[in-house]
Amino acid sequence: MADIYDILIIGGGPGGYVAAIRAAQLGFKTAIVEREHLGGICLNWGCIPTKALLRSAEVYHYAEHAEDYGLKIAKPDFDIADVVKRSRGISAQLNGGVGFLMKKNKVDVIWGEAKITKAGKGGPVEVSVGTMQKPIVEPQNPIPKGVLGEGSYKAKHVIVATGARPRVLPGIEPDGDRIWTYFEAMKPKTMPKSLIVMGSGAIGIEFASFYRTMGAEVTVVELLPQIMPVEDGEIAALARKALEKQGIKILTDTKVTNVTKSGEGVTVEAEGKDGAKQTLSAERLISAIGVQGNSEGFGLQEMGVAIDRGIVTVDGFGRTNVEGIYAIGDVAGPPMLAHKAEHEGTICVEKIKGLDVHPMKKERIPGCTYCQPQVASVGLTEAKAKESGRAVKVGRFKFQGNGKAIALGEPEGMVKTIFDAKTGELLGAHMVGAEVTELIQGFVIAMGLETTEEELMHTVFPHPTLSEMMHESVLDAYGRVIHM
Known part of the structure; x- marks a missing residue:
């Protein structure tokens, strides 16, 4: 029987490993149970490798259109095997990086499949770990044959961070081929x-x-x-x-x-x-x-944890209805995003520590789509803002009015901002165009600081940058746009 952990986390994805690091920083004896690969779906099969593929596609696109930039390049070609190899290699590198972070922060990694066997009534939560017989997908790196694995473990607090899997429709079941x-x-x-x-x-x-x-x-x-x-x-x-x-x-x-x-x-x-x-x-x-939460097979139902349509029911700090059991990330509901899971993990362990933390405000979680052109947003859409009964002011600024966008050869796109007409509160920001996934954080910070339109209008944005369009969009909402 292993020592009793303060916090044991089931799942080593973004929510799980970030929660583990924060827990270790706060002095908790911490462990993660992982059945396949550290970094979870995001690092191994989602966020990171897709961006690597999209980067290859972007470079290929620019090579095909080199003449638009005054360059002459022979007709480009590609080998899809090499494109995939690059993507998988990046994931493997970061997978190893998470392992290093676990070791650095003295977080025990327990390899196998976890199941909660006892919880509640003021005692420690008991978790049994069995050997993973068949991985859902092949691990990026070989699973280490360490000391910790199959066995029984106890923890004062167990955080379920088991993520989600692709939703399947009857009659359209994936076969891995067609x-x-x-x-x-x-x-x-x-x-x-x-x-x-x-x-x-x-x-x-x-x-x-x-x-x-x-x-x-x-x-x-x-x-x-x-x-x-x-x-x-x-x-x-x-x-x-x-x-x-x-x-x-x-x-x-x-x-x-x-x-x-x-x-x-x-x-x-x-x-x-x-x-x-x-x-x-x-x-x-x-x-x-879409995806559905991985809430089955971990003993949650047997322990009486409330689950609604595959999603574990939690409060604003990740606490379930059963003492000692918590849930974060995709399994705890939408938005099913890695950065939401990471912040939930931090909030959860800080609340366990007794720190003065606030529940996550989901309306301030940004969303990004890395297609070409990119799309990024935070807060209420114009329709939702109006549905809430608010009077709104809406600003728009198109990429074609921005010098940096034209110089980049990316003149298509728009920045849109939505304000409460009475208070000047920034209710939402929405963008489509080049690099908007890197710009959206500016509006996220503004919303977090409860910045008003006046403060945004008096902020000096550097020139020439795409970020100037954020400023212009705010100005447009109040009839003061300059370059359009």
């Missing part, structure tokens, strides 16, 4: 000539953008009226226009009613809102209809 999830889309053995993407959230649109840039014919099918359904309608419309200009076919208000596979590919039967039907064919189908 029907893909993001796992298979991340490492194609050959480059498909045609592709259907079912779902237009961040995952679907990023893969649509990657494969189209690399030369595949891509069709996106979305059940709702708007692509990127969580984004501001005006921004989503501009993104759609840009993606269609690149040759991506987009069908909204359309549901997939049937999928059949053949030796040549897949055939998709789709039906529009008006009842009109059409048949689509492609070599591959990517199912990107």
